[in-house]
Amino acid sequence: MIELEGLTKRYGEKVAVRDLTFTVRPGIVTGFLGPNGAGKSTTMRMILGLDHPTAGDVRIDGTHYDRLQDPLTYIGALLEAKGVHPGRSAYNHLLCLAQSNGIPERRVHEVLDAVGLTAVARKKAKGFSLGMGQRLGIAAALLGDPRIMMFDEPVNGLDPEGIHWIRTLMKSLAAQGRTVFVSSHLMSEMALTAEHLVVIGQGRLLADTSMADFIARNSRSYVRVRSPQRELLLDVLHQAGITAVESGDGTLEVDGWEAERIGELAAREQVVLHELSPQRASLEEAFMRLTAESVEYHAHTGTPAPVQAWGDGWKRG
Amino acid sequence: MSTPPPPMPQTAAPDWQAAPGSPYPTYTSPIPVVRTHLGHALASEWTKIKSVRSTLWTLGVFALLVLGIGTLTGLIVSSSESDVGGESPLALGFFGLLLGTMCIITLGVLTTASEYGTGMIRTTMVACPSRGRVLLAKALVFFVLAFVVTLVCASLVGFLHVAMLEGNNAGDPSGEEWLKGTLGVSLYLALLGTLSLAIGSIIRHSAGAITIMIGAVLAPLVIALFMFSSSLQDVQQALFEYSIPNQMSIFYANSLSESGPSGWDPLWIMLVATAAALAGAFVLQERRDV
Numbered sequence: 001m002i003e004l005e006g007l008t009k010r011y012g013e014k015v016a017v018r019d020l021t022f023t024v025r026p027g028i029v030t031g032f033l034g035p036n037g038a039g040k041s042t043t044m045r046m047i048l049g050l051d052h053p054t055a056g057d058v059r060i061d062g063t064h065y066d067r068l069q070d071p072l073t074y075i076g077a078l079l080e081a082k083g084v085h086p087g088r089s090a091y092n093h094l095l096c097l098a099q100s101n102g103i104p105e106r107r108v109h110e111v112l113d114a115v116g117l118t119a120v121a122r123k124k125a126k127g128f129s130l131g132m133g134q135r136l137g138i139a140a141a142l143l144g145d146p147r148i149m150m151f152d153e154p155v156n157g158l159d160p161e162g163i164h165w166i167r168t169l170m171k172s173l174a175a176q177g178r179t180v181f182v183s184s185h186l187m188s189e190m191a192l193t194a195e196h197l198v199v200i201g202q203g204r205l206l207a208d209t210s211m212a213d214f215i216a217r218n219s220r221s222y223v224r225v226r227s228p229q230r231e232l233l234l235d236v237l238h239q240a241g242i243t244a245v246e247s248g249d250g251t252l253e254v255d256g257w258e259a260e261r262i263g264e265l266a267a268r269e270q271v272v273l274h275e276l277s278p279q280r281a282s283l284e285e286a287f288m289r290l291t292a293e294s295v296e297y298h299a300h301t302g303t304p305a306p307v308q309a310w311g312d313g314w315k316r317g
Numbered sequence: 318m319s320t321p322p323p324p325m326p327q328t329a330a331p332d333w334q335a336a337p338g339s340p341y342p343t344y345t346s347p348i349p350v351v352r353t354h355l356g357h358a359l360a361s362e363w364t365k366i367k368s369v370r371s372t373l374w375t376l377g378v379f380a381l382l383v384l385g386i387g388t389l390t391g392l393i394v395s396s397s398e399s400d401v402g403g404e405s406p407l408a409l410g411f412f413g414l415l416l417g418t419m420c421i422i423t424l425g426v427l428t429t430a431s432e433y434g435t436g437m438i439r440t441t442m443v444a445c446p447s448r449g450r451v452l453l454a455k456a457l458v459f460f461v462l463a464f465v466v467t468l469v470c471a472s473l474v475g476f477l478h479v480a481m482l483e484g485n486n487a488g489d490p491s492g493e494e495w496l497k498g499t500l501g502v503s504l505y506l507a508l509l510g511t512l513s514l515a516i517g518s519i520i521r522h523s524a525g526a527i528t529i530m531i532g533a534v535l536a537p538l539v540i541a542l543f544m545f546s547s548s549l550q551d552v553q554q555a556l557f558e559y560s561i562p563n564q565m566s567i568f569y570a571n572s573l574s575e576s577g578p579s580g581w582d583p584l585w586i587m588l589v590a591t592a593a594a595l596a597g598a599f600v601l602q603e604r605r606d607v
Contacts, residue, residue, distance in 0.1 A: 026344070049446045050439055051606040066446035069352045077443055082436035085369060092368035100361035100444045102351030140440065145346035177344040 001026055001179055002047055002148065006056035009042050009203075016042045017203040019056065024181045024198075026147070029174045031194030031211070032183040035291050039203035040183040041080065044152050048077055060148065072101040072144030078137040078151045086126030090117055090136050093125060094143060103144055111139040130157030138166070148179040155189060167193050187287035191215070201291040218286035223254045223262055226275035236269045237262070251275070358445055358454035366458055371427050376466050379420035383467075386413035387474035391481040403488040406478040407498035408569040410471060414502060415562055417470075418534060421463055421506050425513030426526040428459050429598075433521040439607055448602045452518060456511050456595060464507035472499045494570070501584060502568040508587040509561065515594035519601055534561045559586070 002024040009017040017039040024030045034040050045051040047058050049065035060068065060075060068074050084093055094108045112118045115135040120128070125136065134157050141149055151170070155163045170193050174180040184190050190197060190211070197214050199207040207214065227233045230250060237244050237254070242262070244252040254262060259278045266273050351357075366372050390409045394401065429452075432438040445451050475498055479490065490498070513530045520526040541556035557563060558577025567583050578586060 045439075045606070048443050050442055052604075068446060070350050071353075071446055072444050073346060073348055073350055075443075079439055079443075080436075083440040085365075085431065085435045085437045087369045087371065088365070089368065092364060096361045096364040096368070097440065097444050099364055100357050100441075101353055102357050103348060107348065145348045147344045147346065 001061050002181060003059045003062075004043070004047070004056070005058070007043065007046060007053050007058055008055040009039070009046060009051060010054040015203055017046070017053075017200075020200065020203070020205055021056075022198050022205060022208045024179055025196070026179040027174060027177050028195040029170050029180045029182060029193050030196040030198060031190035032181060032198050032200070033187060033190055033287065034183075034185065034200040034206075036185055038185075038200050038291070040185075040200065041152055042203075043200070044077070044079065044150055044181075044183060047150065048075070048079075070101055070144070072097065072103060072146060074144070074146055075148045075150065076141030076144060076146040077149070078134075078141045078154055080152055082133075084125045084133065084136060087124055089122050089124055090128075090139075091121040093136065094139060097140055098143055101144055107143055107145070111142045114142060115139040131159055131162055134158055135162070138169075146178070149173055149181070151180075151182045153183055153185070155184070155186075187284045188282075191283050199287070199290060206290055214286075215283060218281075218290065219283055220255070220281045220286070222279050222281070223257060223259045224275060224277050224279050225252045225254060225262060225266075225273060226250060227252075227266070227271055227273050229271050232269070233266065233271045233273075236265060236271055240265055253279075353445070355450055355454060358450050359458060361445075362451075362454045362458040366428060366462065369431075371431070372424060372462075375420040375424040375427070376462075379417045379466065380470050382417045382420065383410070383413035383470040383474055384477075386416065387477060391478050395481045395485055398485070400486045401482060403486060405490045405494050405498075405570070406482040406487040407475050407490050407494055409478045409482075410474045410498065411566055411569050413474060414467070414471065414506065415565060417467075418506060418509060418561070418565075419531065421467070421510040422513040422530040422534070423527055424463070425459060425510035426517035426523055426530060428455055428514050428517065430517035430521060430523040430526050434523055442607050449599055452595070452599055452602060455518075456514055459514055460507050460511050463510040464503050467503035467506045468499060471503055475499060497568045497570075497581070501581065502565060505565060505568065505584055505587055508584070508591045512587070512591040512594050515591065515598040518598040519594070538562060 004020050004022055007017060007020040008015070020039075020043060032040055032043070042051060046053050047060070047065065058065075065071065065075070088096075090112065091108060094111065095105065097103075098105060098108050109118070112121050115138050117132065117135055117139060120132065125133065128136065134154065138151075138154065141151070149170075151166075154166050154170075158166060170180050170182060174195075182190075182194065195211050197207060197209055197211050198205070209217075224247075225233065225244065230252070233252070234244060237252075242254060242257055242265075244254045247253045259276055263273070263276050266276075387410050390412060394409065432441060441451060442448060475490075475495070479487070513526065516530055517523065517526040520529065537556040537560035541553045541560070544550075544553035544556070554576070564578060564583035564586065567578060567580070
């Protein structure tokens with residue numbers, strides 16, 4: 001369990017992380033989502049005691065990180081893939097980490113095996129590809145068989161097989177009752193692995209919700225209609241009290257009405273339709289909308305953010 | 318209640334049980350939990366220092382310089398059939414060790430600064446959040462390694478010179494001279510390297526810290542060389558006497574001047590400087606973000 005309370009980090013004038021309060025619970029994968037530069041890595045560094053918070057507090061099972069006596073058996077972390085001396089072999093890199101926490105040497109062999117680096121264990125890290133470096137970082141995180149695991153952008157640089165492997169790994173780690181906290185800037189990636197979602201933008205908390213809730217609330221469904229008799233169709237819809245929004249290249253988007261109802265209406269009024277299809281906005285779009293609004297909200301501090309039709313922010317931006 | 322309850326099935330695999338005393342239900346690892354201490358950090362730093370090529374290079378070049386230059390000067394003096402007039406033959410070891418300081422400084426700086434350059438420091442600090450312990454372990458491991466290597470080289474070159482210069486009317490070094498020319502100068506060099514290690518931790522940049530340390534060794538002598546003005550004579554004198562090369566030569570009793578530090582003084586001076594730099598590095602490390 002990781003608890004953040006009012007966590008704030010300021011670099012001079014710039015606020016990287018602003019008043020973050022949320023809890024990462026054990027037993028599930030918690031996704032930590034935000035666009036690049038949102039403050040994800042800074043937050044993770046503060047959790048690990050690397051950066052000192054300007055204000056607020058972060059605790060690991062009620063304790064500050066620097067009070068942990070056996071940190072690697074408590075938390076395993078994969079920070080940005082670098083963090084390895086390029087002249088040291090994978091084996092020695094893991095060995096010195098194991099020794100610093102009194103972890104038996106056999107674990108080094110076990111984790112090398114688990115990430116598939118046994119064959120190159122004695123090779124220097126500088127010869128490693130991005131994906132191999134990522135695997136070495138994951139091996140280091142697994143070393144202490146910790147109860148809490150943090151991964152900062154773990155799928156970066158991995159090939160499809162590696163991405164599949166890390167997804168399965170994270171799910172199985174969570175299923176064992178561990179706390180798994182994964183950052184990403186890809187909503188689609190999170191949708192596949194995370195059960196809970198924490199979204200930040202510009203260092204602010206934008207959402208702290210279960211993935212199911214997020215999907216239900218944010219993935220808007222609508223009906224796309226295309227007709228050669230656009231004006232006639234618009235009239236018909238208008239008379240029925242249905243609002244249609246133009247979405248470029250002659251298509252209309254209708255919110256909040258079933259495709260059947262629109263189809264029946266068009267048939268009754270004899271409007272030719274070329275397309276009538278129910279649509280669901282992707283989570284990626286929902287995520288972008290959420291973070292885009294945060295930018296807008298930031299620009300009008302003090303006034304309540306107006307409720308906008310979907311996509312307005314993009315047109316203006 | 319007549320029959321005893323069946324034994325609970327023993328599950329070897331870790332499960333959801335809460336850790337004892339912890340209000341948080343979570344995964345419990347089968348790996349034994351160890352209370353870490355300085356010994357763990359020392360083992361880790363020893364693995365680190367011996368598993369990078371730069372250690373081999375710097376110490377290899379150091380041994381080559383000390384032994385090579387020592388052998389050369391020994392050969393030149395002994396072949397010229399000159400009379401050294403009862404002087405201690407150990408003094409010839411000075412030149413090699415003076416050049417060797419560059420290697421010790423470089424290794425000292427790299428021990429700390431290279432971790433900042435590569436990002437390894439984050440991995441290190443996550444594994445050992447007690448930053449003071451990391452610095453102390455690095456300093457101890459480096460100090461012992463530098464001391465042992467210097468001691469071996471200085472002693473070898475000392476024996477070599479005594480043997481080579483037997484025919485040149487060289488004096489038989491006294492116990493005190495042996496002690497200063499081996500143990501003393503080795504402690505001094507190891508401390509100089511530890512000072513470099515502290516500077517490396519403060520500067521966090523290998524090239525920058527090495528430049529500063531080489532400057533600290535050379536600058537006082539070079540500046541003093543060009544202080545012609547008589548009003549600056551006292552400053553010039555002090556710069557000469559307290560320059561690192563002169564401090565080293567005091568271990569061989571061939572100081573550039575008659576006043577200033579003598580005997581074991583250089584060792585105490587370097588000890589204070591190193592302790593101060595380490596204290597500074599410690600305070601900064603606690604305060605700064607990694």
